[in-house]
Protein backbone atom coordinates (compact mmCIF):
# COMPACT_ATOMS: atom_id res chain seq x y z
CA UNK A 263 0.00 0.00 0.00
CA UNK A 264 1.13 3.57 -0.62
CA UNK A 265 0.09 5.23 2.57
CA UNK A 266 0.43 8.67 0.96
CA UNK A 267 -2.48 7.87 -1.32
CA UNK A 268 -4.83 6.50 1.32
CA UNK A 269 -7.50 8.28 3.34
CA UNK A 270 -9.76 7.91 6.34
CA UNK A 271 -13.24 9.39 6.06
CA UNK A 272 -14.31 11.60 8.97
CA UNK A 273 -17.80 11.38 10.47
CA UNK A 274 -18.89 14.42 8.41
CA UNK A 275 -17.74 12.84 5.13
CA UNK A 276 -14.50 14.84 4.79
CA UNK A 277 -11.55 12.73 3.63
CA UNK A 278 -8.29 12.97 5.58
CA UNK A 279 -4.92 11.61 4.34
CA UNK A 280 -3.90 8.55 6.35
CA UNK A 281 -0.57 10.00 7.53
CA UNK A 282 0.21 13.56 8.59
CA UNK A 283 3.48 15.37 9.21
CA UNK A 284 3.85 16.58 12.81
CA UNK A 285 5.48 19.99 13.22
CA UNK A 286 5.84 20.44 16.99
CA UNK A 287 9.29 21.94 17.76
CA UNK A 288 10.02 22.82 14.14
CA UNK A 289 10.90 26.52 14.23
CA UNK A 290 8.86 28.94 12.17
CA UNK A 291 11.90 29.90 10.07
CA UNK A 292 12.64 26.25 9.21
CA UNK A 293 9.16 24.78 8.83
CA UNK A 294 8.76 26.06 5.25
CA UNK A 295 11.82 24.06 4.10
CA UNK A 296 10.64 20.98 5.95
CA UNK A 297 7.12 21.15 4.50
CA UNK A 298 8.44 21.82 1.01
CA UNK A 299 10.45 18.61 1.30
CA UNK A 300 7.46 16.71 2.69
CA UNK A 301 5.17 17.92 -0.11
CA UNK A 302 7.72 16.79 -2.71
CA UNK A 303 7.75 13.35 -1.10
CA UNK A 304 3.97 13.32 -1.31
CA UNK A 305 2.65 14.33 2.11
CA UNK A 306 -0.57 16.31 1.87
CA UNK A 307 -1.49 16.46 5.55
CA UNK A 308 0.26 18.81 7.99
CA UNK A 309 -0.39 19.12 11.73
CA UNK A 310 0.36 22.36 13.56
CA UNK A 311 -1.04 24.29 16.53
CA UNK A 312 -1.31 27.87 17.70
CA UNK A 313 1.14 27.05 20.49
CA UNK A 314 3.83 25.65 18.14
CA UNK A 315 4.65 29.18 16.97
CA UNK A 316 4.99 28.06 13.35
CA UNK A 317 1.52 28.67 11.88
CA UNK A 318 2.95 31.50 9.75
CA UNK A 319 5.53 29.20 8.16
CA UNK A 320 3.04 26.35 7.69
CA UNK A 321 0.60 28.70 5.95
CA UNK A 322 3.35 30.20 3.79
CA UNK A 323 4.41 26.76 2.59
CA UNK A 324 0.83 25.89 1.70
CA UNK A 325 0.48 29.12 -0.30
CA UNK A 326 3.80 28.48 -2.05
CA UNK A 327 2.80 24.89 -2.87
CA UNK A 328 -0.36 26.20 -4.51
CA UNK A 329 1.36 29.00 -6.42
CA UNK A 330 4.63 27.37 -7.46
CA UNK A 331 3.95 23.62 -7.47
CA UNK A 332 0.35 23.84 -8.63
CA UNK A 333 -0.95 21.69 -5.77
CA UNK A 334 -4.65 22.51 -5.42
CA UNK A 335 -5.80 23.68 -1.99
CA UNK A 336 -8.36 20.89 -1.85
CA UNK A 337 -5.57 18.30 -2.15
CA UNK A 338 -4.00 19.62 1.08
CA UNK A 339 -5.18 18.91 4.61
CA UNK A 340 -4.09 21.43 7.24
CA UNK A 341 -4.83 21.05 10.95
CA UNK A 342 -4.30 23.52 13.76
CA UNK A 343 -5.31 23.58 17.42
CA UNK A 344 -6.77 26.22 19.71
CA UNK A 345 -4.42 27.04 22.58
CA UNK A 346 -5.22 24.98 25.68
CA UNK A 347 -5.35 28.22 27.69
CA UNK A 348 -8.25 29.70 25.67
CA UNK A 349 -11.29 28.51 27.57
CA UNK A 350 -14.04 30.97 26.65
CA UNK A 351 -15.98 31.37 23.43
CA UNK A 352 -14.66 34.80 22.48
CA UNK A 353 -10.96 34.05 22.86
CA UNK A 354 -11.46 30.75 21.01
CA UNK A 355 -13.37 32.41 18.15
CA UNK A 356 -10.84 35.25 17.91
CA UNK A 357 -7.98 32.76 17.86
CA UNK A 358 -9.50 30.88 14.91
CA UNK A 359 -9.58 34.15 12.94
CA UNK A 360 -6.02 34.94 14.01
CA UNK A 361 -4.81 31.49 12.88
CA UNK A 362 -6.40 31.99 9.45
CA UNK A 363 -4.83 35.42 9.15
CA UNK A 364 -1.41 34.24 10.34
CA UNK A 365 -1.51 31.36 7.88
CA UNK A 366 -2.88 33.44 5.01
CA UNK A 367 -5.59 30.84 4.37
CA UNK A 368 -9.35 31.15 3.79
CA UNK A 369 -10.09 27.97 5.69
CA UNK A 370 -8.48 25.14 7.64
CA UNK A 371 -9.35 21.49 7.14
CA UNK A 372 -9.42 20.65 10.82
CA UNK A 373 -9.17 22.58 14.07
CA UNK A 374 -8.98 20.96 17.50
CA UNK A 375 -9.23 21.99 21.13
CA UNK A 376 -5.61 21.30 22.10
CA UNK A 377 -6.35 20.01 25.59
CA UNK A 378 -9.37 19.74 27.91
CA UNK A 379 -7.49 21.73 30.56
CA UNK A 380 -4.99 24.60 30.25
CA UNK A 381 -1.55 22.93 30.29
CA UNK A 382 -0.69 24.04 33.80
CA UNK A 383 -3.76 22.13 35.05
CA UNK A 384 -3.42 19.17 32.65
CA UNK A 385 -5.64 16.30 33.90
CA UNK A 386 -6.76 18.44 36.85
CA UNK A 387 -10.37 19.63 36.87
CA UNK A 388 -13.09 19.04 34.29
CA UNK A 389 -13.45 22.40 32.50
CA UNK A 390 -16.72 20.97 31.11
CA UNK A 391 -18.59 24.26 30.61
CA UNK A 392 -15.44 25.95 29.30
CA UNK A 393 -14.88 23.23 26.69
CA UNK A 394 -18.51 23.49 25.57
CA UNK A 395 -17.90 27.21 24.98
CA UNK A 396 -14.71 26.59 23.01
CA UNK A 397 -16.35 23.82 21.01
CA UNK A 398 -19.29 26.07 20.17
CA UNK A 399 -16.78 28.57 18.70
CA UNK A 400 -15.50 25.69 16.55
CA UNK A 401 -19.07 24.81 15.54
CA UNK A 402 -19.75 28.39 14.45
CA UNK A 403 -16.51 28.46 12.45
CA UNK A 404 -17.39 25.18 10.72
CA UNK A 405 -20.88 26.46 9.91
CA UNK A 406 -19.45 29.64 8.40
CA UNK A 407 -16.97 27.73 6.22
CA UNK A 408 -13.77 28.69 8.09
CA UNK A 409 -13.18 25.07 9.09
CA UNK A 410 -14.05 21.86 7.21
CA UNK A 411 -13.99 19.67 10.30
CA UNK A 412 -13.61 20.18 14.05
CA UNK A 413 -12.43 18.00 16.89
CA UNK A 414 -10.51 17.67 20.12
CA UNK A 415 -7.17 16.50 21.46
CA UNK A 416 -6.10 14.86 24.71
CA UNK A 417 -9.78 14.29 25.55
CA UNK A 418 -10.69 11.38 27.84
CA UNK A 419 -14.03 9.54 27.64
CA UNK A 420 -15.70 11.91 30.16
CA UNK A 421 -14.48 14.97 28.23
CA UNK A 422 -15.91 13.58 24.98
CA UNK A 423 -19.22 12.65 26.62
CA UNK A 424 -19.56 16.23 27.83
CA UNK A 425 -19.24 17.50 24.25
CA UNK A 426 -21.64 14.84 22.90
CA UNK A 427 -24.21 15.89 25.51
CA UNK A 428 -24.03 19.65 25.10
CA UNK A 429 -22.94 20.34 21.51
CA UNK A 430 -24.71 19.82 18.20
CA UNK A 431 -21.76 18.72 16.03
CA UNK A 432 -19.88 15.57 16.98
CA UNK A 433 -16.08 15.95 17.15
CA UNK A 434 -14.60 14.34 14.03
CA UNK A 435 -11.23 13.59 15.65
CA UNK A 436 -9.59 12.98 19.01
CA UNK A 437 -5.81 13.43 18.73
CA UNK A 438 -4.12 11.54 21.58
CA UNK A 439 -0.79 10.16 22.75
CA UNK A 440 -0.61 6.71 21.13
CA UNK A 441 2.47 4.60 20.54
CA UNK A 442 3.86 1.14 21.23
CA UNK A 443 4.10 0.87 25.00
CA UNK A 444 1.55 3.58 25.76
CA UNK A 445 -1.70 2.92 23.91
CA UNK A 446 -5.02 3.93 25.52
CA UNK A 447 -6.90 0.90 24.13
CA UNK A 448 -10.21 1.56 25.94
CA UNK A 449 -10.31 5.19 24.86
CA UNK A 450 -9.52 4.21 21.27
CA UNK A 451 -12.33 1.63 21.29
CA UNK A 452 -14.72 4.23 22.73
CA UNK A 453 -13.77 6.74 20.02
CA UNK A 454 -14.23 4.10 17.32
CA UNK A 455 -17.66 3.17 18.73
CA UNK A 456 -18.63 6.87 18.47
CA UNK A 457 -17.20 7.29 14.95
CA UNK A 458 -14.52 9.69 16.19
CA UNK A 459 -11.22 9.15 14.35
CA UNK A 460 -8.19 8.74 16.60
CA UNK A 461 -5.02 10.50 15.51
CA UNK A 462 -1.88 9.04 17.09
CA UNK A 463 0.43 11.79 18.26
CA UNK A 464 4.05 11.10 19.21
CA UNK A 465 3.82 7.74 17.37
CA UNK A 466 7.51 7.11 18.09
CA UNK A 467 7.39 8.50 21.65
CA UNK A 468 9.18 11.71 20.65
CA UNK A 469 12.04 9.53 19.36
CA UNK A 470 12.56 7.60 22.62
CA UNK A 471 11.09 4.31 21.30
CA UNK A 472 13.86 4.09 18.71
CA UNK A 473 16.24 3.04 21.51
CA UNK A 474 14.05 0.15 22.69
CA UNK A 475 15.74 -3.24 22.17
CA UNK A 476 12.48 -5.18 21.53
CA UNK A 477 11.53 -2.72 18.81
CA UNK A 478 14.99 -2.73 17.26
CA UNK A 479 14.88 -6.54 17.20
CA UNK A 480 11.42 -6.81 15.66
CA UNK A 481 12.22 -4.13 13.07
CA UNK A 482 15.19 -6.23 11.93
CA UNK A 483 12.88 -9.22 11.45
CA UNK A 484 10.73 -7.20 9.01
CA UNK A 485 13.78 -5.54 7.44
CA UNK A 486 12.41 -2.10 8.32
CA UNK A 487 13.59 0.69 10.62
CA UNK A 488 12.32 1.02 14.22
CA UNK A 489 10.48 4.20 13.21
CA UNK A 490 8.67 2.33 10.41
CA UNK A 491 7.69 -0.40 12.87
CA UNK A 492 6.25 2.24 15.24
CA UNK A 493 4.24 3.85 12.44
CA UNK A 494 2.99 0.47 11.14
CA UNK A 495 1.74 -0.31 14.66
CA UNK A 496 -0.37 2.86 14.88
CA UNK A 497 -1.91 2.03 11.50
CA UNK A 498 -2.51 -1.60 12.48
CA UNK A 499 -4.59 -0.50 15.47
CA UNK A 500 -6.69 1.76 13.23
CA UNK A 501 -5.25 5.14 14.18
CA UNK A 502 -3.82 7.93 12.00
CA UNK A 503 -0.10 8.51 12.64
CA UNK A 504 1.41 12.02 12.88
CA UNK A 505 5.17 11.38 12.89
CA UNK A 506 7.33 14.48 13.14
CA UNK A 507 10.72 14.84 11.53
CA UNK A 508 12.74 17.69 10.11
CA UNK A 509 15.21 15.32 8.46
CA UNK A 510 14.45 14.66 4.76
CA UNK A 511 15.63 11.03 4.92
CA UNK A 512 13.33 10.30 7.88
CA UNK A 513 10.38 12.24 6.45
CA UNK A 514 10.50 9.91 3.43
CA UNK A 515 11.25 6.74 5.39
CA UNK A 516 8.21 7.34 7.60
CA UNK A 517 5.91 6.95 4.59
CA UNK A 518 7.42 3.67 3.35
CA UNK A 519 5.24 1.28 5.26
CA UNK A 520 5.08 -1.59 2.78
CA UNK A 521 4.72 -4.48 5.22
CA UNK A 522 2.06 -5.97 7.46
CA UNK A 523 2.66 -7.00 11.04
CA UNK A 524 1.63 -10.57 11.82
CA UNK A 525 -1.17 -10.93 14.39
CA UNK A 526 1.28 -12.55 16.76
CA UNK A 527 3.78 -9.69 16.54
CA UNK A 528 1.01 -7.09 16.82
CA UNK A 529 -0.23 -8.77 19.99
CA UNK A 530 3.26 -8.84 21.46
CA UNK A 531 3.78 -5.14 20.63
CA UNK A 532 0.46 -4.37 22.37
CA UNK A 533 1.85 -5.90 25.57
CA UNK A 534 4.98 -3.72 25.72
CA UNK A 535 4.99 -1.09 28.47
CA UNK A 536 7.07 2.00 27.60
CA UNK A 537 6.49 5.32 29.26
CA UNK A 538 10.03 6.57 29.80
CA UNK A 539 10.34 9.79 27.84
CA UNK A 540 13.80 10.56 29.21
CA UNK A 541 14.65 14.25 29.00
CA UNK A 542 11.28 14.90 27.35
CA UNK A 543 9.37 13.84 30.49
CA UNK A 544 9.21 17.52 31.40
CA UNK A 545 6.45 18.08 28.82
CA UNK A 546 2.90 17.98 30.21
CA UNK A 547 1.81 15.44 27.58
CA UNK A 548 4.50 13.02 28.79
CA UNK A 549 3.55 13.36 32.45
CA UNK A 550 5.51 16.53 33.30
CA UNK A 551 4.13 18.75 36.06
Ligand SMILES: NC(=O)c1ccc[n+]([C@@H]2O[C@H](COP(=O)([O-])OP(=O)(O)OC[C@H]3O[C@@H](n4cnc5c(N)ncnc54)[C@H](OP(=O)(O)O)[C@@H]3O)[C@@H](O)[C@H]2O)c1
Pocket residue numbers: 283284285286287309310376415416437438462463464465466467468469472487489490504505506507508509511512513515516547
Ligand atom coordinates in the same frame (compact mmCIF):
# COMPACT_ATOMS: atom_id res chain seq x y z
N1 LIG B 1 -2.10 17.23 20.47
C1 LIG B 1 -1.06 17.21 21.26
O1 LIG B 1 -1.13 17.56 22.47
C2 LIG B 1 0.25 16.75 20.70
C3 LIG B 1 1.32 16.43 21.56
C4 LIG B 1 2.50 15.97 21.00
C5 LIG B 1 2.62 15.83 19.62
N2 LIG B 1 1.58 16.20 18.80
C6 LIG B 1 1.69 16.10 17.31
O2 LIG B 1 2.28 14.85 16.95
C7 LIG B 1 3.49 15.08 16.24
C8 LIG B 1 4.52 13.97 16.50
O3 LIG B 1 4.85 13.85 17.85
P1 LIG B 1 6.30 14.25 18.43
O4 LIG B 1 6.76 15.48 17.76
O5 LIG B 1 6.15 14.24 19.91
O6 LIG B 1 7.25 13.06 18.12
P2 LIG B 1 7.44 11.73 17.26
O7 LIG B 1 6.90 11.86 15.90
O8 LIG B 1 6.97 10.60 18.12
O9 LIG B 1 9.04 11.69 17.23
C9 LIG B 1 9.79 12.74 16.68
C10 LIG B 1 11.27 12.48 16.92
O10 LIG B 1 11.65 11.28 16.24
C11 LIG B 1 12.67 11.57 15.28
N3 LIG B 1 12.39 10.77 14.07
C12 LIG B 1 11.27 10.84 13.29
N4 LIG B 1 11.34 9.92 12.31
C13 LIG B 1 12.50 9.26 12.46
C14 LIG B 1 13.13 8.22 11.74
N5 LIG B 1 12.57 7.66 10.68
N6 LIG B 1 14.35 7.79 12.17
C15 LIG B 1 14.95 8.34 13.26
N7 LIG B 1 14.39 9.34 13.98
C16 LIG B 1 13.17 9.80 13.58
C17 LIG B 1 12.59 13.06 15.02
O11 LIG B 1 13.88 13.55 14.65
P3 LIG B 1 14.17 14.81 13.72
O12 LIG B 1 13.01 15.75 13.79
O13 LIG B 1 15.42 15.37 14.29
O14 LIG B 1 14.35 14.28 12.34
C18 LIG B 1 12.15 13.58 16.39
O15 LIG B 1 13.26 13.68 17.27
C19 LIG B 1 3.93 16.47 16.74
O16 LIG B 1 4.94 17.04 15.93
C20 LIG B 1 2.62 17.19 16.74
O17 LIG B 1 2.25 17.56 15.42
C21 LIG B 1 0.41 16.64 19.32
